Amino acid sequence: MRTISLLEVLDLVAGDVADSESRIQQVFEWRFDRDMSIARWALGVAASLTIAVLVAFFRGGTGDAVVTTRELIIALCCSLASGVYGLYALVRLRRINKEFIAALKLYSQFRSVRAFVRLYRGM
Amino acid sequence: MLDGFWDIAWITSVGAAFVSVVSALLEVSYSISERKRKVREAIAANFEAILKSDNLKELGKYLDETLGQFDVAEYVAKDDVSSRIDRYIAKLKDYIGTSEEISEEERVPVPPREERPESPAGVFDLFEPPYNEILAEFETGERWNALARLRRHIEIELRELGIEMGFSEDQLRSAGQILHLLSTSGRVNQGPADQLRYAVSVCNRAIHGRDVSEGEAQEALWVAQRAMQHLRINDVPGAPQR
Numbered sequence: 001m002r003t004i005s006l007l008e009v010l011d012l013v014a015g016d017v018a019d020s021e022s023r024i025q026q027v028f029e030w031r032f033d034r035d036m037s038i039a040r041w042a043l044g045v046a047a048s049l050t051i052a053v054l055v056a057f058f059r060g061g062t063g064d065a066v067v068t069t070r071e072l073i074i075a076l077c078c079s080l081a082s083g084v085y086g087l088y089a090l091v092r093l094r095r096i097n098k099e100f101i102a103a104l105k106l107y108s109q110f111r112s113v114r115a116f117v118r119l120y121r122g123m
Numbered sequence: 124m125l126d127g128f129w130d131i132a133w134i135t136s137v138g139a140a141f142v143s144v145v146s147a148l149l150e151v152s153y154s155i156s157e158r159k160r161k162v163r164e165a166i167a168a169n170f171e172a173i174l175k176s177d178n179l180k181e182l183g184k185y186l187d188e189t190l191g192q193f194d195v196a197e198y199v200a201k202d203d204v205s206s207r208i209d210r211y212i213a214k215l216k217d218y219i220g221t222s223e224e225i226s227e228e229e230r231v232p233v234p235p236r237e238e239r240p241e242s243p244a245g246v247f248d249l250f251e252p253p254y255n256e257i258l259a260e261f262e263t264g265e266r267w268n269a270l271a272r273l274r275r276h277i278e279i280e281l282r283e284l285g286i287e288m289g290f291s292e293d294q295l296r297s298a299g300q301i302l303h304l305l306s307t308s309g310r311v312n313q314g315p316a317d318q319l320r321y322a323v324s325v326c327n328r329a330i331h332g333r334d335v336s337e338g339e340a341q342e343a344l345w346v347a348q349r350a351m352q353h354l355r356i357n358d359v360p361g362a363p364q365r
Contacts, residue, residue: 005191005192005194010191073137074133077140080144081140081144084144084147085147098199115332119267119332122332
């Protein structure tokens with residue numbers, strides 16, 4: 001999910017949107033919730049699948065459901081893919097605090113030259 | 124039959140896993156190459172020339188079409204992007220002043236009408252550079268550019284005057300602030316200071332998008348020119364005349 005662009009920050013300044021800081025915070029909260037849900041889902045699938053298939057594989061000697069080596073490889077590959085994507089989503093989340101502060105800083109700076117922004121946008 | 128089914132499932136799962144990992148890697152690679160492309164375009168768009176520009180349209184166009192395409196994630200992640208954006212914003216603040224500085228200057232009282240010298244309406248030749256260039260720009264319709272440039276010129280002149288008088292650069296920020304500092308410390312006469320405040324207030328009205336007539340602009344230019352000449356000759360002993 002892409003973050004706020006500078007053009008969108010300028011739109012907030014030029015439009016003189018009420019309580020823009022809260023709007024920016026809301027956007028980042030949506031993004032955080034979305035990315036966290038994806039990370040949890042992906043890591044959860046990876047963990048569940050790995051545990052389930054390993055248990056089934058090592059219980060094969062007791063006569064219960066048998067998981068062949070090939071099936072084990074398939075499942076572990078899927079689990080690995082899911083886990084990798086989940087970790088990637090978590091790594092992206094690390095930067096969200098900095099991005100939120102940067103968005104507020106940029107909004108404040110552009111707001112201080114809003115006369116210029118409004119004049120130019122009005123041309 | 125079941126073996127065939129599981130063969131298909133095996134191949135499908137391995138393929139799906141491979142595609143998932145490759146997709147994540149491609150997304151990272153794409154964002155890196157896209158950022159590099161945007162930075163190259165920003166460089167190619169003569170960033171340094173834009174920093175020196177006095178033109179409202181050029182400054183605004185660069186902001187919307189080049190810098191505005193970057194997003195906050197790129198601003199945080201890469202120093203070259205944040206450096207260019209910060210320099211551009213500093214240029215804007217330095218050139219036109221911030222809304223807070225402009226608001227403070229507008230609260231300064233304007234000198235009574237009779238203290239202002241007669242404006243030489245129609246006597247374009249009496250304006251020296253750069254005032255005649257600013258007037259020419261105003262008369263071609265570039266009112267915002269002309270008066271933003273006049274404000275900037277007054278600020279630069281006053282800052283240099285302040286430094287010559289022994290003030291530090293930290294104390295010399297906006298034109299209004301510098302005038303207040305110089306006049307309250309007794310370094311300049313109140314008359315020229317009030318005249319420059321009037322000129323700056325006319326410029327600020329234009330920067331804020333309010334109407335400024337040609338007569339007001341000419342008067343502001345004449346007042347600014349006369350006041351700066353007076354400051355240079357009378358208020359700075361031994362200073363080089365301009």
